[in-house]
Amino acid sequence: MTGSDDLHELARQCLAGDAESLRAFVGRFQQLVFSLCLQMMRHRQDAEDVAQESIVRAVRHLATWDQTRPIEPWLMGIAANRCRTALERRNRRPVVMETLPEPESNGRPPSDGIGEEVQRAVDTLRDDYRQCFTLFHVQQLSVQEISDLMHVPTGTVKTWLHRARKILAEELQRRGVTAD
Amino acid sequence: MQCSLFQSLLDQAVESHADSVSAEVRAHGTACSNAACRQEWADYSLLSRAVADWQSGLPQVDLSDRVLAELFPVAPSVVSSEATAAPALRAYAEQSWRDFRSPTQRPWAIALSVAGVILMIGTLIVSIPHSPTAEVVIRPRKNPVLAPSGEQWASRTPASANVAVQSVEWAQKASSVMAQTIVSIPERGAQWVPGDSWDTDWQQKLEPIRRDAHAAWDALLDELPLPNQPAS
Numbered sequence: 001m002t003g004s005d006d007l008h009e010l011a012r013q014c015l016a017g018d019a020e021s022l023r024a025f026v027g028r029f030q031q032l033v034f035s036l037c038l039q040m041m042r043h044r045q046d047a048e049d050v051a052q053e054s055i056v057r058a059v060r061h062l063a064t065w066d067q068t069r070p071i072e073p074w075l076m077g078i079a080a081n082r083c084r085t086a087l088e089r090r091n092r093r094p095v096v097m098e099t100l101p102e103p104e105s106n107g108r109p110p111s112d113g114i115g116e117e118v119q120r121a122v123d124t125l126r127d128d129y130r131q132c133f134t135l136f137h138v139q140q141l142s143v144q145e146i147s148d149l150m151h152v153p154t155g156t157v158k159t160w161l162h163r164a165r166k167i168l169a170e171e172l173q174r175r176g177v178t179a180d
Numbered sequence: 181m182q183c184s185l186f187q188s189l190l191d192q193a194v195e196s197h198a199d200s201v202s203a204e205v206r207a208h209g210t211a212c213s214n215a216a217c218r219q220e221w222a223d224y225s226l227l228s229r230a231v232a233d234w235q236s237g238l239p240q241v242d243l244s245d246r247v248l249a250e251l252f253p254v255a256p257s258v259v260s261s262e263a264t265a266a267p268a269l270r271a272y273a274e275q276s277w278r279d280f281r282s283p284t285q286r287p288w289a290i291a292l293s294v295a296g297v298i299l300m301i302g303t304l305i306v307s308i309p310h311s312p313t314a315e316v317v318i319r320p321r322k323n324p325v326l327a328p329s330g331e332q333w334a335s336r337t338p339a340s341a342n343v344a345v346q347s348v349e350w351a352q353k354a355s356s357v358m359a360q361t362i363v364s365i366p367e368r369g370a371q372w373v374p375g376d377s378w379d380t381d382w383q384q385k386l387e388p389i390r391r392d393a394h395a396a397w398d399a400l401l402d403e404l405p406l407p408n409q410p411a412s
Contacts, residue, residue: 026244034241052246059251114230115237137231143195169223172230179225
């Protein structure tokens, strides 16, 4: 049985309401969903809430997933929409949010690991670049899948990805991160 | 390798999630005299390492319990194994729900509804003896000073007196049916009653209420005149 068959069977059992299958489904995709939510929301608790909301929504609408296509873009689409809605809601809220740490000042050598430096650099990206970069490098979606998900041409996705990578590379170099 | 080809192959490697590039591309990136090519290669190398580091360090999360709890807020049997902590309570709740929906349990629900309607109609009819006109007839029984004259009673038709008495009797019967129905519910639903003496306990608990209701109706009947007989 292929991975695709496994997934279809898992989806069928989820639709039948089998708790263990639902748990397996959540376990299989929660990290992908949460990673996207974290990059878009830039706040851990908000990201968890939106990821939970996204997965619940996905399970409830699992019957609408076109099983001839990969499930990841469909899931990421739900999560991205939920994030946008949550961001709009959060922006209307007149409270100061505790967001992820702001980027460090210029020229400082990295005090943490490279991963943390990348995260800080990713946080400086504009929203569409950041979402595109995350979908590509964390969710491992293809350019075509991101294009479908973000409703932009593939050329735009390539441009965003290229620019995001360029900005990140410059930012990392500026922070003293090297390839060695 | 030309610089344009190098650039194209590097872009393709990135866009296809390739783990590595060919030796020719690598050689061109490190040795090309064009600074732009060297910079492209430096960026690619830096991001290849940094992004891999970043991916492995992304925060982990476990949303299973939260998601399942939201999906099944009222159906603990399918949530998780932890939810089996109170199997007796869950079984009782599920059985009760099945009993409620069972056709065998419908008669008592219907009986209860009918009894309620009868009681309501009876109460409305009973209001006749409590009308101002009727009170003139009834009160004098307790207060001879205000006793109506025989003419006054005679002016009332025997039919209206009969209606009043019959209405009270109807209401009394309705209350009896209702009390009996309430008591009989556990008997019919004995299969979902958790304890053996549950129905007996309830009958005992309801007995004072039934007794009080009967006493109240009896008192009311005593207040009414007998049919075709004036109050005196």
